[in-house]
Structures are given as structure tokens and as C-alpha cells.
Amino acid sequence: MAVYVNILGAGLAGMTAARTLAKNNIHVRLFSVQVSQRAQSNLAEGGLNAALNMMGEDNDINQHFEDTMKGGCYIADPDMVKGLCEGAPSIVDEMKRIGVPWHMEDGHIIQRPFGGQKKRRTCFCMSSTGKILTTASIDDTRKYEDSGLIERYTHHKFAGILVKNNKCIGIKIYDNHEGTYNNYSGPVIICSGGMNGMFPSITTGTTSNTGSVTAMLYNSGVKLSNLEFIQYHPTTVKITDKRMLISEAARGEGGRLCYLDGETKVYFMEDKFGERGNLMPRDVVSKEMAMLNKKTYLDMTGLSNDVWNNRLKDLRDEIIDYLNIDPANELIEVAPGIHYFMGGIKVDINHETNIEGLYAAGECAAAYHGANRLGGNSLLGAIYGGKIAAESIIKALDKYDDNSGLNEFSDDLNENIFINEEEKSKDKVLTGILIKSMGIIRDETSLNLGLCELENIESSNASFEFKSRLNLAKAMIECAINRRESRGAHNRTDYPESNDSYKKPTTVSLVNNEIIIE
């Protein structure tokens, strides 16, 4: 019987993994709660980094590597980051071949400057790069759906992994339309996105990325990493139910951050860091804004008509639509909002987790970004990670041709898995504690207080999902307590300096209901 690979999540990472397998004639089941058009990948805006050296700046792969390592405060695995940066140029090319209209001038791809990067290396499609890449990927994935190699299971939701002797032999899935559970055998790639739902309403992400998949995996023995590193994007605005991203491209194309002293604009980032102050890495900018504790504005009034018409038209339309302000003429009030999770499922260079046969890629995996992700590296990380996870399975395919063992899970299909209506109010308390405790600036007293409040949430008869979310929340705070230094997106007032003894990733696991941090 042929091996089927089970992929959970149909955003860019999931679709890339699926196509990589299908191109090698391997059958794939692609599970997702909603269709790919609804995935968070569609919301990525500014671009994708690759050292193509299109701008005549002697931009090479080593510099992309060095910027990424430095941006992540040197705790990402250098071998993994090297692979990412080396793989980037061919990803730009592959996306072009499936029809992505990269911004071009005179027949050449144009690259824009982005935060934390010395050279211009961000390829883009206006300010809708994620949407455009996702559309092209959806169309290309459809080709393999037609040939039968990729089977889509839309409206299907994760209910658990099936593990035997520390080997993942399949996945348990709930069909939202039919109301039924099914077990599927084969290796599993998790591409479930970031943990936005642990911080609802203060993130730029989607409501579909609840964080529950990561939580349930953690509760099932999967190790997580770097949960303390949460990216607050400096330029977000509050809209009704969430925070809306104002792409870093706004600053890449000349936008400036300021506060007002009377009627005078004070460009505080430029004053402190010089000409490239607005494009410091996101952790630096957000920290400065938090310390400043003043109303902060994005000044895009100096951008040329060419930039507005050819590079940021979509961003301008969106701002006018939601804020009723034309950024070409007026300042936009901005504040940091949660945008990305550097931490997540711990993976090795093959994107395999601590459980054999279980892989993770995309934002759900802690892979390339260390303590702070550079703009333009998330779309890259999603596509590259999906590809590597799939290639790793291809190399190890012989290990997965045994479908026995699934039977013993067959009776295990109707337990109390998902959050119920009653638990939703408890979940609100839980997320409220996280929002309060895991801000940009932290200290041990308030982190301990948050942990104590989480301990008081009753969960003895709770669903698996709620229990898992509670355990994940505790793990996040424990990781933040444990890192007694300031590094990247983790800022401690009680330990304001970085400390070399912490210059390594954090690993957290749940063993016999106890949190173990390595």
C-alpha cells in the first residue's frame, strides 16, 4: 500500500510541502479548517527576502545569512539559517515560474529595503505579496489535485496525533461538516500557523490560527521552543476586532516614525539610530516605542507619487478604507501589535520534531528566526520549511510504509476533545492573563503573578483542547521567567542586558504534567 503523507494546514508551508511530495509521486492528504484563500499566508504584505543582488549593491547570500542571524540575536541554528538563505534565490525563481508577478522594472526584479537588512533584498508584489504568492500556489496545487496526488480535506480539523513507541503513525481528524472523527495513517507535517488565538484581538493574524494545534501537540509530548519570543510589529493600528498591519514596506519605501512635540514632528528613531533608524529590526523599534510611552505616528507624507501608484497603492487604499485618512497627506497613529511567533514546535534541520514521523513547518515551527524575525523572512521560511519537511520525508520514505498499528487507536474516537461553550469564558480569562503578562516589556514579578493566576483556573474536567491551551499558556510564561536576560523580542526590566549564558534557544516540554525547561 502506498504511503500517504498527512499535512495539516493549507497555507504556503502546507501547499509547498504538498506539491514537493506530489512532484515526487507521493500521495498527500491536505487537511485544513478552511480553504487556502482564508489562510494567514494571504495577509503577509511586504515581501520575500533573497540575495538576488538585483540592485547593484554586492548583496550576497552570506550577508542575508549574517543579517538573519544578527536580527535573531544569534540563537537560531546557523546551519538551518544558511540553508534558508541559500535556498531563497531559487524560491523566487520557482514562484516566478508558477506565475507570480514580482515587481519588475526593465525586465528585472526590483528589491526593496526592509528592516534589519543592510542591503535591498526584499522581492515584492506591491504590499500584497502573501496574497499573490498564495494565489499562484493554490493554482499550482490544483494541478496535483486533478491528478489525484493531492487530496484536499477542507473543513477538517486537528484532533490529535497517533503515537506508538515515540513514532507518529498517523493523525486524528474531525470533519466539521459531517461531525465525525477519522484516523489517517502515515507521517504528518504540521503547518498550522502562529499562536494568534492565545492573544486574541491584539494580533494582526487571523481567527483561524487559534494556537490550539500547538497546544494539543505540546500536551501530547511534542517539545516546543523559544515561546518567550513574540514579535510585536511596530506599525499596527487598532481596527474593530483586531490590529491591522501597516506593512514595514511603508518604511522601506521612505515612511518615518515620529512623535509630536507641539506641532513639531520628532523623528525619534532617526535621532537615536541615524539615517536607517526607521528600518531597525522590529524588536528594536517596538521596544523604543514602548519605552517612549508617547503617541507615535507613521509619516508617509514624503513618499512620491511613483511609490504610491506603483508600489504601495494597495496599502494606501486600505488605510483610507479603514481609517478614513489619506497617508499621503496625514500622519497615521501607530502602535506595536503582536504579529509573529518566533517560537513554536521545536524542529531539527530536517523539520522533524522530537517524535519520529512528525514534522512541522511555517510559523508553527521554531526554526529560522531566533529571538526576532526579520521582515521578508516569514514568507521565505514558510515556503522553504515546507519544502525541507517534504524532502526529509521523501528521503526517509522506507520508514513509513508500515500501516499497521492504527487499529489500536480506532476505539479512541469520541472523547472530550474540543473546547465547549462553557469553557470559552475561561479561555477569555486565560488569554487576558497572557496579554497582560507577555507584553513588550516584562519583569519577573508580573510574570509570576500571571502564572499564579493561570494556576487558579480550574481544569480538572476540562476538554483536551482547553487543558492543552492552559498548559501552553503556562509554558509561555515559564519560558519568559526562565530567560533572565533581555534578548531580541524578550525585554526584562529586571535583567535589561543580554547575558551570554542564555545565548541559546529555550526548549520546553510537558513530562508527567510537569513543565521541563532545557
Place this chain on the structure above:
Amino acid sequence: MKKILHIKRQLNSNSESYYEDFVYESDNENATVATALLTTPVIWEHSCLQKKCGACAMVINGKPALACNTRLADIDCEIINIEPLQKFPVIQDLRVDRQIMMDKLKELKVWLESDSNKGNENISYEASRCLECGLCLEVCPNYYMDGKFGGMAAMTPLARIIDKASKDQRKELKKNYKKGVYNSCGKSLACIDICPAKIDIDKLLVKSNAAAIWNRWNKE
């Protein structure tokens, strides 16, 4: 501001529908139908909440719209009638099954058979913006679920492929475009006004018609 959400509910696809009212009160003048629905136990699809994903398409006071793009303050009456899209089977409450849109794209072979090295970047960008929300099909007088017509939800992605495809793929694309779009479009163009992404449908239609109907393809 006080609004009464008069919502058409249905336990599952086989059960009878009924209406239930929910009161929503807020002084947030930017609150949308999505904001209000998030406070109810009603089942509906949502994801980005900023009209970038097309999940929350429904019928609001008789008009198909995205819930996240409909401000409560812009609705004059206190009672707001909310129903699922009518052209798709209801799964539960406001959640419908839009799989037929994806099936149609597969049937019309909306993908590139070989590497692309041509095409108009503006056309490709514009066509890539389609949310596949289904609002254009909901308002289209020519679209029926069991018919051959794919509507603008098929035309838009197809426009990207027509623009990019190599010579070898043209014959089949021409056939599929005629069958799935051109022959059945009655040119009511109600889709243009309803599209939440404000896609320039006219431009895409002109370009695709020129290529697939009048054989004025892009040069290799």
C-alpha cells in the same frame, strides 16, 4: 447603538431553518456585523476580519456582503436580517459549502501546465487578488449551482492563467473559457459592484476575451 440581529439559523443541512434574535449594544461606531456575530453562538466562517480572505460572505438585509466589511452604523434600521448565501448548500447556521467554486476551477483546469515566462504583470496581479468569497455568484442572474457557468469567481483566476499560459495550453483554455465563462455571461456585470476586493473585472474580461475568444494572445 443598539441592533437586533435577526439571524436565520439551521442545525444541519437537513433540518428546518428558523430565526433567532440577538441584541448587540455598543458605542463603537466602527463595529461591524462581524463584531456583533462574534458575541453570539451562531456558526459562521471567519478568518482575517479585514476583507482579505473572503470567509465571512453572507446576506445582510437582503444584500450579499462580507460581515467584516459591513459597519453596523451604516445600517439605518435597528433590526438586521442576516442569512446565509442562498446559492450554496447550508451546513449550519450561516456556514455554507462553497466547494463547488473550487470544483469548477478544477474542471476548467485553472493552472499553468508549464513554466511561465510571459504575461502582463498588472493583469496577473489584479487577477490574483480574487478572494473566492462567492459574492459575485450570489448576485449573478446567470449563475446556478448545477449549471455550466463558473461566473466571475472562475473568470478572475482563469484570466491570470490565460495571460500566462504557453502556446500548448491555449486550445484547452480557449475551450474552457468559452464553456465556463463566455457563453453564459449575460453581461449584467452585477459582479463589478459587489466585489469586496474591487477587482477591475472589466479589464480582466476585455483581456481574456481578446485572447481566448478573438485569438489575440500575448506573444511568447
